[in-house]
Amino acid sequence: MAQRKSNTPQSPESKAKRKNPATILFEEVSGGSLAVPLLAILSGLLLGGLIIVLTTEEMYARIAGGDILGGLGTGIGAALKSYAALFTGSIGDPGRIFSALQNGDALSIRRAFNPFLESLVQSTPYIFAGLAVALGFRTGLFNIGAEGQLFIGALASVWVGFSLEGLPSIIHIPLALLAGAAGGALWGFIPGLLKAKAGAHEVINTIMMNYVAFRLSEYLLRGPLRRPETFNPVSPFIEDSAKLPRFFEAPIRFHLGFFIALGLAYVVYYFLFKTTWGFNLRTVGANPHAARYAGINIVWSTMLAMSLSGALAGLAGANEVLGVNYNLAVAFSSGYGFDAIALALLGKSHPLGVVLSALLFGFLRNGAIRMQVSAGIPIDIISVLQAFIIAFIAAPAIVRTIYRVRLQTEGETTFVSGWGGS
Amino acid sequence: MAATAMPKHIDYISPARQRGMGITFLLIGLLIGVFFAGSIGDGSMTTFVMTPGGSATVLADLVFTTRPALNILATICLGLGAFQLIRGFGRRTNLALSLVAALLIFGFLSWIASGGSLNLAGLLRSMVVRAVPIALGAFAAMLNERAGVVNIAIEGMMLMGAMVGALVGSVSNLWLGLLAAVISGALMALIHGILSIRYKTDQIISSTMLLIFATGMTSFISARFMQKYQYLNNPGIFKTWAIPGLSKIPVIGPMFFEHNLFTYAMFFFVIVLHVALFYTRWGLRLRSVGEHPKAADTLGINVFRTRYMAVILSGMMAGFAGAYFTLGSVGRFDEVMTAGRGFIGLAAMIFGNWTPVGSFGAAVLFGFADSLSAKLGILGVSLPSEFLLMAPYLATMIVLAGVVGRGNMPAADGKPYEKE
Known part of the structure; x- marks a missing residue:
């Protein structure tokens, strides 16, 4: 990335002269690593709001009637109402929580807290899938196939979930999770192998593997894995012993998967930053030539990284099957794999960042459901928001230009070095 | 020269x-x-x-x-x-x-x-029809990549073209709808161009962003307006126009000469792109920018302008390909209706070795797999059609792995150019 002139650091003395505590604080925030993500999220939300305003029909009706200010008010009101619904849908309605607590009725307390916990449920697959993509990024690989790996992971774990009977949970759950990880790992291993051995670019291969996975899951769910008593392409329900335990009674679906995801985020962090293997992988990602010179086996590293990345994505699928759906239907995942790219970027490919962005995405996604119901804003607005966020994250220069802040230039990796060569 | x-x-x-x-x-x-x-x-x-x-x-x-x-x-x-x-x-x-x-x-x-019996002539005809979006998508991807810009959002631009084409086509007429689809593709491409050429954003990230944006935005508009007001989603389709005389030839006639605008456009673009890329100064410059931008720059070719032009042309082509779905085939827009055709187009381009004729051939082959898989169900064959639908992807992976010979991908594909 070119270091632009406006961005050249000034000499320390000239800076120190003009400093007061407020600017120090401002620079800490704006120059620190949090600035770009925060500004990106802010800009994304603003632009999303603008789209809601621009697509509000009543606004045009009033403007056409001559009431321009009133019309604009209607539009902005619609956007505010939508974001309010997004908030209550994802975090909860404070009034409702308060009255439920006063009331003391167990069911209404559960209902009042459900939006918050449901957001955590929605965040869980994001954490797994985001870790998958982030691990790839750290090792210089662009795993765009998290979606396919997720499908294969889900297929493997649902199969283990319903076909093995009579196992205790303590064995069945880990087995089903492992199956999911193994399925995803296999789906990641193949592009890794092709990259390492034949130099075929992993982006195109993981895209291809995605579609192979979709077709394979369609075939399996229409044929061998179909629930016998139905003609719909759905799998049988998994055994009770394979279900990830839920912590509360209905309607709360909050389950163990969330804590597994958090634990795994720590494991990924430890692996990447505290072990020799992780160091090797990161070195390959940062500079393959230097890594080769240092005696790191690049072929092995690439295959390992893609398999691990695939395993994490596979766990996202396993988590959905074992913790939320308990069975598998065609096209069950709505784009977790692609969203994961956005949140890995937002989280700067750091496990902690990934967890935080996954929480954000989970809350947005859950809130958007409420927004769709109560404000009539289609849930797809979330994808648009995410796209804006990636745009601002991926081109920090834009954020710099818009907000006129000075930001640290960071080393940015080019993930693409051509489709076929390495 | x-x-x-x-x-x-x-x-x-x-x-x-x-x-x-x-x-x-x-x-x-x-x-x-x-x-x-x-x-x-x-x-x-x-x-x-x-x-x-x-x-x-x-x-x-x-x-x-x-x-x-x-x-x-x-x-x-x-x-x-x-x-x-x-x-x-x-x-x-x-x-x-x-x-x-x-x-x-x-x-x-x-x-x-x-x-039993198999309608071979019908199969071949539907092969050509199903090859259309794949081939047009492949051309779109190729225009980009020949100039050294990777774009995996062809699928997204096609979706945008399909949606805008249906929307504008419904309120005005088909031709304006088609024009709007092409323009919408160009605008999306322009964003990709600005991000990846000016800001030197990673091209895959930039196009992933566009892909997510297009999927979200088209579904959003569709859910917010087009499903509610049916008159906004009823553009009609371009009529089939049989070429007099030629369409009467058995087998060949229905296969090649009895189609609508989009299929003829596909044949037209194969020839035009082949000639333009390999036999004109314009094509040589475009390719040189994709192969060795620094050398091209030294010779006085404006690398940035050439890349912008290629990216925008590619977007126009993708928008046109998207319009096929609404204005050339179905006659209405449905959410994510391109169903991965843009990605198969990308595959066809790689399979076809970054050439117009090769991409077209690959698109026809993939179209054949597509139409055959639709036929398999009717014939009641035990082989699941899903495996046939996997074939294009697997074939592309095999080609990319160098089993059938090294492809000659543009050398500077995906690399941002830094002017010194």
Whole structure:
């Protein structure tokens, strides 16, 4: 990335002269690593709001009637109402929580807290899938196939979930999770192998593997894995012993998967930053030539990284099957794999960042459901928001230009070095 | 300076590949001779209907006894395989491979249609129709990549084109809808261009962003307006226009000369792009920017402007390809209706070695897999159609892995250019 002139650091003395505590604080925030993500999220939300305003029909009706200010008010009101619904849908309605607590009725307390916990449920697959993509990024690989790996992971774990009977949970759950990880790992291993051995670019291969996975899951769910008593392409329900335990009674679906995801985020962090293997992988990602010179086996590293990345994505699928759906239907995942790219970027490919962005995405996604119901804003607005966020994250220069802040230039990796060569 | 430099072909073929190919040919021969021929009855007949439904000119059906035909095919394959192992086809290995693949396809069709009938003419016609979005998508991807810009959001631009085309086409007319679709593709491409050329954002990230944006935005508009007001989603479609005379030729006529605008455009673009890329100054400059931008810059070619132009042309092509779905095929917009055609287009471009003719060939092949898989269900064949639909992706991966020979991808593909 070119270091632009406006961005050249000034000499320390000239800076120190003009400093007061407020600017120090401002620079800490704006120059620190949090600035770009925060500004990106802010800009994304603003632009999303603008789209809601621009697509509000009543606004045009009033403007056409001559009431321009009133019309604009209607539009902005619609956007505010939508974001309010997004908030209550994802975090909860404070009034409702308060009255439920006063009331003391167990069911209404559960209902009042459900939006918050449901957001955590929605965040869980994001954490797994985001870790998958982030691990790839750290090792210089662009795993765009998290979606396919997720499908294969889900297929493997649902199969283990319903076909093995009579196992205790303590064995069945880990087995089903492992199956999911193994399925995803296999789906990641193949592009890794092709990259390492034949130099075929992993982006195109993981895209291809995605579609192979979709077709394979369609075939399996229409044929061998179909629930016998139905003609719909759905799998049988998994055994009770394979279900990830839920912590509360209905309607709360909050389950163990969330804590597994958090634990795994720590494991990924430890692996990447505290072990020799992780160091090797990161070195390959940062500079393959230097890594080769240092005696790191690049072929092995690439295959390992893609398999691990695939395993994490596979766990996202396993988590959905074992913790939320308990069975598998065609096209069950709505784009977790692609969203994961956005949140890995937002989280700067750091496990902690990934967890935080996954929480954000989970809350947005859950809130958007409420927004769709109560404000009539289609849930797809979330994808648009995410796209804006990636745009601002991926081109920090834009954020710099818009907000006129000075930001640290960071080393940015080019993930693409051509489709076929390495 | 007339650019006569055609894509170079690598003459050397390694002995290992030579052997591998020979063994593949033999295996295909065995598959046809043993598995296909062995699993059908002795007197079983195959009928290929040579007249597509609704066609005026009738050609006699092609009827033959299946097993002897399969045995002949198997013998040819085995012969080719033996020759490949002993002498080797050398430079013509890929030609032999195509021949064997064609024999395999014909054998497969004879096998599935044995004891019944298969409308071969209809299959070929639908092959051409299904190749259209794939080929146009491949051209879009190629225009980009020849100038050294990767764009995996062809799918997204197609979706945007489809949506905008349907929306504008509904409130005005088809031609304006088509124009709007093309413009919307160009605008999306412009964003990709600004991000990846000006801001030097990673091109895959930038196009992933566009992909997510397009998927979200089209679904958003569709859910917010087009599903509610049906008159906003009823553009109609371009009528089929049979070329007088030519469309009366049996089999060939319905296959090539009885289509609507988009199919003819596909044929047109194959030729135009081939000539433009390989025989004009414009094409040479475009390719030089994709191969070695620094050298091109030294010679006075404006790398940034050339790349912007290529990216925007690519977006226009993708928008046009998207319009096919709403204005050329279905007549209404549905959420995520492109269903991965843009990605198959990308695959077809790679399979076709970054050339217009190759991409077109690959698109036709993938279109064939597509139309055949639709037919399999009707024929009641035990082979699940999903596996046939996987074939294009698997084939692309095999090609990319260098099994069929190294592709000649533009050398600077995906690399942002830094002017010094």
